[in-house]
Amino acid sequence: MRGRRFVAGILVTAGLAGCGGHSVRPAPPPPAVTASPASPYEPEAFLAIARAAVDEAGVGDDVAQSDVESGEVSYRPCELFVTDPRSGDPEVSVDAVWAGQIEVNAVPSFQAVARPTTVVTVEVARLTDAATAGAAADRLRAARCPGGDFRLRMGLATARQAAATVTVGATGARVTTATVRRVDPESEAGMTYLPGDARLFFAYGPLLVSVEALALWPRHGNTAAEITAMAQEKATTVAAAIVARLPPGDATDPGPGDD
Numbered sequence: 001m002r003g004r005r006f007v008a009g010i011l012v013t014a015g016l017a018g019c020g021g022h023s024v025r026p027a028p029p030p031p032a033v034t035a036s037p038a039s040p041y042e043p044e045a046f047l048a049i050a051r052a053a054v055d056e057a058g059v060g061d062d063v064a065q066s067d068v069e070s071g072e073v074s075y076r077p078c079e080l081f082v083t084d085p086r087s088g089d090p091e092v093s094v095d096a097v098w099a100g101q102i103e104v105n106a107v108p109s110f111q112a113v114a115r116p117t118t119v120v121t122v123e124v125a126r127l128t129d130a131a132t133a134g135a136a137a138d139r140l141r142a143a144r145c146p147g148g149d150f151r152l153r154m155g156l157a158t159a160r161q162a163a164a165t166v167t168v169g170a171t172g173a174r175v176t177t178a179t180v181r182r183v184d185p186e187s188e189a190g191m192t193y194l195p196g197d198a199r200l201f202f203a204y205g206p207l208l209v210s211v212e213a214l215a216l217w218p219r220h221g222n223t224a225a226e227i228t229a230m231a232q233e234k235a236t237t238v239a240a241a242i243v244a245r246l247p248p249g250d251a252t253d254p255g256p257g258d259d
Helices: 002-016 043-056 130-142 224-244
Strands: 063-065 069-075 092-104 117-126 149-151 157-168 171-183 193-204 207-218
Touching: 043 063, 043 092, 043 117, 043 224, 069 117, 092 130, 117 224, 130 171, 130 193, 130 207, 157 193, 157 224, 171 224, 193 224, 207 224
Parallel strands: none
Antiparallel strands: 063 092, 069 092, 092 117, 117 207, 149 157, 157 171, 171 193, 193 207
16 A cells, blocks of 8 residues: 555656646655564564573573474473482473473583583463463472482482572572482593583463573582582573563563454
């Protein structure tokens, strides 16, 4: 329509310019139409926010993105990169309008690490509304992990989990960590890097978000606790960068399909 009106204006001006010496002004262009910004509660927009957050945090640019799906999604607050599923691990299942994730610096094997590396995964599920997401986050915060030491998924050492409530900006979150306690004597010489793992869970509007960071750092000059602290700091940095890009937490969400 804009093109037709513009051409019509030119034709009128050209046809009347020589008639009686009258000048004819071309028709004004139609007002520009500004497209509404995409809702951050839709998958493409949120996953772009997550990518920008990991870029801002300096994690790396080797990013893989999953397909966006819908339906039931299960969150296991005690399950980390370095743990295998254990008897008694709590589980929170939600019905997602959509769900997706990105992973940065995926490693094929913990033993293949040749330089300091931080692996980060951001998982998100959009639920029907903020109240549902908040209730799921409350259940995740209340979950208790099995006590005692456990074997790392990679073998070679044992670790212990801990959980706490923290804040990301003004948003309450749960963090689950895993810290190496003892390296197997027969693995001492070959295990030059130690893992430290931290996973955050929080709700924001209708979103239920998980941000996990696995730091694989040299044993020389770093304690296991320091490496876990590095992982938690990186997970928190990414989570804070995501929150900073979302609308205020008390904003009214239009609901699925009404954005």
